[in-house]
Amino acid sequence: SLMITDECINCDVCEPECPNNAISQGEEIYQIDPNLCTQCVGHYDEPQCQQVCPVDCIPLDPSHPETKDELYQKYLKISGQA
Template sequence: MALMINEDCTACDACRPVCPNEAISAGESLFVIDALRCTECVGANDEPQCKLVCPAQCIVANPDWPETREELEEKYQQLHS
């Protein structure tokens, strides 16, 4: 399942540089995660790096984008091949 950033985002920019898929960018008032690029760090790390560094704890699962671990692994391979 791709991740998303909720309204608690403080736009601190801690998450963007740690994303291995460059899925995070600045939006109008908060940062956003591109669900087509987010793999929850599957393929690169054991856990989502953005969630580890987020001081606002505003990164949550995107309920509109359900994916299995296998689908996330496949997406990661496609992004990095």
């Protein structure tokens, strides 16, 4: 999963780009649900939120390390294919 740091400026451009609806507005900044973020595996070659974020505040979440295969399994589960 990726995560959004407190450098987020609440610009809202990432939220509609997420194919898994993993991004939502939190109390102070936007947030990513680690249960829904596949790092865009299954949908795109690159994380779409990272591509559009104007302040580069969406790094890998060190507390949710996942292999590409684990991310793909998550994608299958979320999309009802597993």
